[in-house]
Amino acid sequence: MSYSVGQVSSFAGVTVRTLHHYDRAGLLSPSGRSGAGYRLYSDSDLARLQQILFYRELGFSLDEIAEILKDPQANAVVYLRSRLRQLSEEIGRLQRLTEVAEQAIEVQQTGVSLTPEERFEVFGEISFDLSYATEAQLKWQDSGGQRESMARAAAHSKEDWRQLMGQAAAWRGELLAAFDEGEPADGERAMDLAEEHRLHIARWFTTCPPDMHGRIADDFAADPRAFALVVPPSQQRPGLAAYLCKAVHANAARRAVTE
Numbered sequence: 001m002s003y004s005v006g007q008v009s010s011f012a013g014v015t016v017r018t019l020h021h022y023d024r025a026g027l028l029s030p031s032g033r034s035g036a037g038y039r040l041y042s043d044s045d046l047a048r049l050q051q052i053l054f055y056r057e058l059g060f061s062l063d064e065i066a067e068i069l070k071d072p073q074a075n076a077v078v079y080l081r082s083r084l085r086q087l088s089e090e091i092g093r094l095q096r097l098t099e100v101a102e103q104a105i106e107v108q109q110t111g112v113s114l115t116p117e118e119r120f121e122v123f124g125e126i127s128f129d130l131s132y133a134t135e136a137q138l139k140w141q142d143s144g145g146q147r148e149s150m151a152r153a154a155a156h157s158k159e160d161w162r163q164l165m166g167q168a169a170a171w172r173g174e175l176l177a178a179f180d181e182g183e184p185a186d187g188e189r190a191m192d193l194a195e196e197h198r199l200h201i202a203r204w205f206t207t208c209p210p211d212m213h214g215r216i217a218d219d220f221a222a223d224p225r226a227f228a229l230v231v232p233p234s235q236q237r238p239g240l241a242a243y244l245c246k247a248v249h250a251n252a253a254r255r256a257v258t259e
Helices: 003-011 016-024 041-055 062-070 070-111 116-123 129-137 143-157 160-182 186-205 210-222 241-259
Strands: 040-042
Touching: 003 016, 003 041, 016 129, 040 041, 040 116, 041 062, 041 129, 062 070, 116 143, 143 160, 186 241, 210 241
Parallel strands: none
Antiparallel strands: none
């Protein structure tokens, strides 16, 4: 039995234009022509179209489909196994994105509600990168400290934020002065500043033992988004993040000896 291009389009749920494209590409050429020269598709053509649409649904390109159909017995399994691996990886990626989206919603809903003017007044140049915040939430989601930090941050009032950000700004000024004056990162002044930062975290967010403080400082040195939470880009200097990281670890070592 023969079918017109319009009938095949209706059967298969594809456009006439798509069928013409498959014909020009040599992927699906109709077996016959009507007396007026119109394309006519046979049952075997429809079976081939079904295969094409199946592979298209799996995400194969037309060139890949053409290669598969040259010898389905030899080629299909190889291509399908490869596509299965790709789909599995994509599923994993989408699952991770779903987790990030869920955490982003939590982050957006956490914290004191401020107008844009109030936010600038309280936080100044300090910005909270949402991508970093959600990654950090995923990284530390099983940590009791992370949960406590998020809960306490959500409970802070506008006045709490104004006070803690004022303390952070004063500390930041002292850190910049120590760095600019060439104080060694493992010297008393820098280590005292590191200890002050650790106690600031403990006061306002969560208990911060020296080993945890060291992991936080490692993030500062490794990720500019993390360091921007304590020193805005306009005030940063080359090497400052590494300087603070070294000071934090030196302070942790000092405390291990004295305690």
